[in-house]
Structure formats: C-alpha cells, structure tokens
Amino acid sequence: MRAPLSAISALWLLSTACATPGATPPNSGSSLREAERPFGTLRQQTERQQAWLKERLEVALPKLMRQYGVEMWVVPMREYNEDPVFKALVSGRSFAARRRTILVFHDMGPEKGVVRLTLGGGAQGGLYEQVRMQRQVDGGGAQRTAEPWGPDQWQMLKQVLQERQPKTVAINVSRTFAFADGLSHGEYEGMTEALGPEWTARLKPAGGLPVDVLAWRSADEERFFAEENKLAWDIISTAFSSTVITPGVTHVKDVEWWMSQRLSDLGLDTWFHPSVSVQRQGVTEAQLGQDPVIQRGDVLHCDFGITALRLNTDTQHMGYVLREGETEVPSGLKQALARSNRLQDLVVEELRPGRTGNEILRTVLGRMKQEGIDGTVYSHPVGLHGHAAGAIIGLWDRQEGVPGNGDHTLIPSMWYSVELQATSPVPEWGGQPVRSAQEEDVIIGADGRVRWAYQRQTEFHLVR
Known part of the structure; x- marks a missing residue:
C-alpha cells in the first residue's frame, strides 16, 4: 500500500534538511525557501542573465550573422506567440513579446557592428534602440511619442528597410528546424502585404542563424550550468536513497513527485515531469505495471531535468536497492x-565542432559494434530548451540518422546531453538483459574541447 500523506510529508522535511548542505533545520523558525536560494535572489539571477544577453548580442550574434551571410535579420512576433529564438534575444525580465515586437538586426560591418532595433517592445536593458512613432493619443490633438502597434508597425519596418537598403533580409522560415521557423503565417502575410513586392523579393530564410544563436553559450553560462547540474545530482542522490525510498512501501510515482516537489520548494521549475522506472529479476515490464512498489534487488532509473534562469539540464541515472x-x-x-x-x-570522443550529428552518429555506432556493445545513441543539444537547438545525434528509433536535423553542424560554445543506453545480460539474474540508460550533460567549450558539465555517473546510487 502507499505511504500515507503524512509519512511522505515527513520524508520531505527530512530530505530537505539533509539534501542541501547548510540548510536551515525545519524547526529553526526560518523559512526553508528563504534559507535555500541555490542561484541567488531573483534580482541577482536577472542581472546575471542580462550579462549573458549582452555578450550574446555583442559577441556571438555578429559572428554568426557573418558566418551565415546575413546582412539584415528581421524577427517579428506577437504577444504569446513568440518566436523560439525570442528567449535568446531578450532580458530575463521579458516574459512575452509586447503587443507585436519586431526585432531588427543590421550588420554594418566589423567596424560599426550590428545595429539592434526594436519596433515595439522594450529596450531590453538598453541593448536595443527603440523605434517609436508620433501620434495623437488623446482628444486634445496633442502629438506624443507612442508605442507602435498594429499595421503601423509594418510601415515602420518598411521605412527602416528603405532607409538602410539591405540587399537581403533574413526571416525565420524553415521546413527543417522548428527553432528557425518562428515567423507565423499571419505575421508573414501582414509583413509582405505592407512591404510590397520589391522588398518581399529580398526576403530569404535565415537558415541556421536562429539555431546557432539559441545554441551559443557564454563562459559564465558554463559556470552556472555546472552549478545547475550539481543540484540535479544532489536531488537524484537523495531521491535514490533511503531518505526517500523505503523498500516494500515506496512507489515509483512517490519518488517522481518528491523530485518535482523538491524543485518547487527551491523556487525552481522543470521542463518535463520526472520519471522513475524499475527493472526486476524475473519480472517483465508488463508485469511490473505503471506504478510498482520498489523492492530490494530492484534496478532503478530516473530521467530528471531542472529549469533555472531559462537554462535546462537533462540527466538520467541508475540506482540499485x-x-x-x-x-x-x-x-x-x-x-x-x-x-x-x-x-x-x-x-564524447566524437563530439567536435564542424561535424554533423549524422556523421557523429555513424562513427559512434560503428565503433560501438566493433567493441561488441549492444546499445543505441540519441543525444541532443541542451540549453535554452531541453531538447535544444542544434544537431540531433540520432533518435532512439532512428539509428540510421536524422535527415535535416542531423545534418546541422556542431559549433564551439554549446552544450549537449549525451543520452544513450547499453543493454547487457546479467549473470546474477540468469542472463536476463538489463538496460543501463544514462544521460549526462557536457560542455563544448570555445576551444572545441568537451568536458562534463559537472561529472558523470560511474557507480550506482544505492538504497540501503
């Protein structure tokens, strides 16, 4: 039977006190939430995000625009229908596009740099020049600077193009990458209708530009990612211990909800609900059912991710009771x-900038077979999204490669979740195959070298 709610609550209080070094004990009279701020206050977090944004716009964006041959990049979107690249281009205080936001990036060359304009929406902490308009805003006939809205914005965009005369204008349309396909059909229709045939003829797909703008990470983001991965490890280590699991009593869903609640109590979020599963000697997956009670001798597996400061982790670990x-x-x-x-x-040995995901997959699978490993590889970028922008290295059911998404190339200063599994017969279980599925985040540094974001699991978490 399930543990009563009061028992689970007691387990949570105990684990909260034990899981975080230096945490205030539950009976100290202080709020646990106030005592535990793993990444600082909201203000500190937002200031850190702003520094990341500044570096991305000033360092990465010009380089990537020139790499893809983009003179001008226009990114229009409406409130609550944001382009996927939105979160890579705005401050931590911007949660949605304002009415309609049109971001314009014009590369004026290495000396003048990239001009950043916003036609609607905020200046993002002073990192964009706001283009405003004069219009009557009250019955007195006074002309005031007003926030652009509606069809007027398209005319403002046309004026920007006429003044700057770019030879081509990149827009986010793609049949390959969701991350490069953020321009909605309605926005495209409104824009082209206002621009007319001359400017519409200069529009072209942005290609991999939005993909790599999303994928690029700064050095301080790397430092933060190590902290975030360590926290993921700490939560998994507690979840897969006797602090949370009582063999013969605790169900797998009890552990899943403990992990999710732990994040909530820390003021953090996740991009998917945690999952916990069991492999048991002499018992099939179907016999175990959807929510088995964890027993001694069980092999445990979890899939867990943290979202903080818009950045995501993705971790799969193994445990044993x-x-x-x-x-x-x-x-x-x-x-x-x-x-x-x-x-x-x-x-990890094959992860190198300049290579495609499909190329890496073919090489790894060939080496895997030579070494007699029965496994599959389905690794992916991670960062501003969980399954993030960049080259896919296989899917669990597409080991022959992934056309399009797998043909993109890796870049320096991006992150991957090395996700895979190896299935092995276990002599102590009478040769029954056991699936060891692992996922660990890595950083591809600016120098192209790969390192674990925190560390990797080489020993089982133990429930005693």
Whole structure:
C-alpha cells in the first residue's frame, strides 16, 4: 500500500534538511525557501542573465550573422506567440513579446557592428534602440511619442528597410528546424502585404542563424550550468536513497513527485515531469505495471531535468536497492553500467565542432559494434530548451540518422546531453538483459574541447 500523506510529508522535511548542505533545520523558525536560494535572489539571477544577453548580442550574434551571410535579420512576433529564438534575444525580465515586437538586426560591418532595433517592445536593458512613432493619443490633438502597434508597425519596418537598403533580409522560415521557423503565417502575410513586392523579393530564410544563436553559450553560462547540474545530482542522490525510498512501501510515482516537489520548494521549475522506472529479476515490464512498489534487488532509473534562469539540464541515472545482507551492487550490474559508460566515452570522443550529428552518429555506432556493445545513441543539444537547438545525434528509433536535423553542424560554445543506453545480460539474474540508460550533460567549450558539465555517473546510487 502507499505511504500515507503524512509519512511522505515527513520524508520531505527530512530530505530537505539533509539534501542541501547548510540548510536551515525545519524547526529553526526560518523559512526553508528563504534559507535555500541555490542561484541567488531573483534580482541577482536577472542581472546575471542580462550579462549573458549582452555578450550574446555583442559577441556571438555578429559572428554568426557573418558566418551565415546575413546582412539584415528581421524577427517579428506577437504577444504569446513568440518566436523560439525570442528567449535568446531578450532580458530575463521579458516574459512575452509586447503587443507585436519586431526585432531588427543590421550588420554594418566589423567596424560599426550590428545595429539592434526594436519596433515595439522594450529596450531590453538598453541593448536595443527603440523605434517609436508620433501620434495623437488623446482628444486634445496633442502629438506624443507612442508605442507602435498594429499595421503601423509594418510601415515602420518598411521605412527602416528603405532607409538602410539591405540587399537581403533574413526571416525565420524553415521546413527543417522548428527553432528557425518562428515567423507565423499571419505575421508573414501582414509583413509582405505592407512591404510590397520589391522588398518581399529580398526576403530569404535565415537558415541556421536562429539555431546557432539559441545554441551559443557564454563562459559564465558554463559556470552556472555546472552549478545547475550539481543540484540535479544532489536531488537524484537523495531521491535514490533511503531518505526517500523505503523498500516494500515506496512507489515509483512517490519518488517522481518528491523530485518535482523538491524543485518547487527551491523556487525552481522543470521542463518535463520526472520519471522513475524499475527493472526486476524475473519480472517483465508488463508485469511490473505503471506504478510498482520498489523492492530490494530492484534496478532503478530516473530521467530528471531542472529549469533555472531559462537554462535546462537533462540527466538520467541508475540506482540499485540493496538486498538484505548485500553491501555492494552485483558484479554483472556493475559491468552493465561500465558498458554504458564506455558508450559515453565513444560519443564524447566524437563530439567536435564542424561535424554533423549524422556523421557523429555513424562513427559512434560503428565503433560501438566493433567493441561488441549492444546499445543505441540519441543525444541532443541542451540549453535554452531541453531538447535544444542544434544537431540531433540520432533518435532512439532512428539509428540510421536524422535527415535535416542531423545534418546541422556542431559549433564551439554549446552544450549537449549525451543520452544513450547499453543493454547487457546479467549473470546474477540468469542472463536476463538489463538496460543501463544514462544521460549526462557536457560542455563544448570555445576551444572545441568537451568536458562534463559537472561529472558523470560511474557507480550506482544505492538504497540501503
């Protein structure tokens, strides 16, 4: 039977006190939420995000526009129908487009740099020049500077184009990348109708530009990502321990909800609900059902992600519930984990800027087969989205490669979730295959070198 709510609440209080070093004990008279701010106050977080935005706009954007041959980039969107690239181009205090926001980027060359204009919407902490309009805003006939709105904005855009005379104008339309396809059909119709055939003829797809603008990460974002991954590790380590799990009592969904609640209590979010699953000797997945009670001798698996300061983690770890009298994990299970670790090595060794996702996948799978590993690789970028912008390295059901999404190339200063699984027969379980599925985040640095964002799992989490 399920543990009563009061028991689960007690477990939460205990784990909250134990899981975070230096946390205030529950009976201290202080608020746990006030005591635990893993990434600082909201103000500190937003200031940090603003510094990231400034560096992205001043350092990465000009380089990427020139790499893709984009002279001018226009990104229109309406409130609550934001372009996917929106979150890479605005401050931490901007949660939605304002009415209609049109962002314009014009590359004036290496000396003058990229001019950043916004036709509607805020200046994003002074990083954009706001283009306003004069109009009557009251019955007295007074002309005042007003926020542009509606069809007037398209005319303002046309005026910007006429003044600046770009040879081509990049827009976010793509049949390959969702991240490069943010221009809605209605916005496209309104824009082209106002611009007319001459300017419409100069529109062209932005290609991989929005993809790589989303993918690019700064050095301080890397430092933050290490902190974020460490927190993910800490939460998983507590979830897969006797602090949260009582064999024979705790259901897998109890653990999932504990992980989700833990994030909420820390003032953080997640981009997917945590999942926990069980593999058991002599029992099939169908026999286990959707929400089994965790028993001694079970192999545990979790998939868990944190969202903080708009950045996402993605982690899959393995756990083991010791049987009575056991002091360590059976050798066969250790070997299963070692095989998935080896498969991680192969992926990391092949992750290099300039290579496509499909190229990396083919190479890794060839090496995997040579080493006799029975596995699959389905790694992906991570960052401002969980399944983020960049080249996909396989899908769990598309090991032959992913046309389009897998043909994009990796860039320096981006992140990946190395996600994969290796299946191994376990002698102690009578040869029953056990799936060791792991996912660990890595950083591809500005120098192209790959390192674990925090560390990787090489030993099972233990429930004693």
